Amino acid sequence: MLRSSNPILSRQDAFTPGSNQGYGQAGYGSEPQGYQGYGGAQPPTTTEGRMTFDDVITKSVITIGLVIASAALMMYGLFTEIIPHTMLFPALIVSGLVGFVTVLLVSFRRKVSPPLVLAYSVIEGVFVGALSFWFEMLYPGIVVQAVLGTFAAAGVTLAAYKIFNIRVTPKFQKIVILATIGFAVAIGLNFVLALFGINLGLRDGGTGPVSLLAVGISLLGAVLAVLNLVLDFDHIERGVAMGAPASESWRGAFGLTVTMVWLYIEILRLLSYLRR
Secondary structure, three states: OOOOOOOOOOOHHHHOOOOOOOOOOOOOOOOOOOOOOOOOOOOOOOOOOEOOHHHHHHHHHHHHHHHHHHHHHHHHHHHOOOOOHHHHHHHHHHHHHHHHHHHHHHHHOOOOOHHHHHHHHHHHHHHHHHHHHHHHHHOOOHHHHHHHHHHHHHHHHHHHHHHOOOOOOHHHHHHHHHHHHHHHHHHHHHHHHHHOOOOOOOOOOOOOOOOHHHHHHHHHHHHHHHHHHHHHHHHHHHHHHOOOEOOHHHHHHHHHHHHHHHHHHHHHHHHHHHHO
16 A cells, blocks of 8 residues: 555545545545556546646645745734734744644545645745744845745656656655654654753754754755655656546645645755855
């Protein structure tokens, strides 16, 4: 069974075997009854349309666009002090926690909820905007560099995936999944302890000399984010090939958005280390 390390695309109901959402077809990764391969595939019996690349692209533009728009509004409010600077760190903590809970809600729902997907985009935009404002104050111009770097990295990853015909193997997938889980646990623990004044040194948001550990963690995070993009591309491609229901395009777009935000944060931190 092939599953993504992305918290969204790893849902068993999404594009993985064993799911049955009432669409009259087998789960993703297994062949529907009567399936004869791409040449003689019989369309699944369902009243809902099928997932397409155009659907995923359109919805990804919407979700990522909402993240960018809400982040820009958050930064504008902080720059103009419409939002008091005393609200910066509370906004970071609250939006980060609410965004995480929203990801879990989407992940554990049997059928993807577009309103929750859009809500996540707005909430995560607030988090990204507050974090970006903090780094922009310390290192002017870094946000534009990080945005360009994020889309460049994603574009290069997609191009490499298509040009070199990259295929995800079970071994590759397991390695990425285990590494991602370990990374998430370490960063989550560091975040919780930081709230109580305990710093493990995994993140460094100051202006003094940066530790090699913090640089290494951000480099690892960026690499894992890129590898997760590869898994996301693979799952979306397979979902389209297997005729997943059209509603799953929201899940695909959501998964890409989560990974893109993660990649942006790691690139932002790496650039801040280089600027010191």
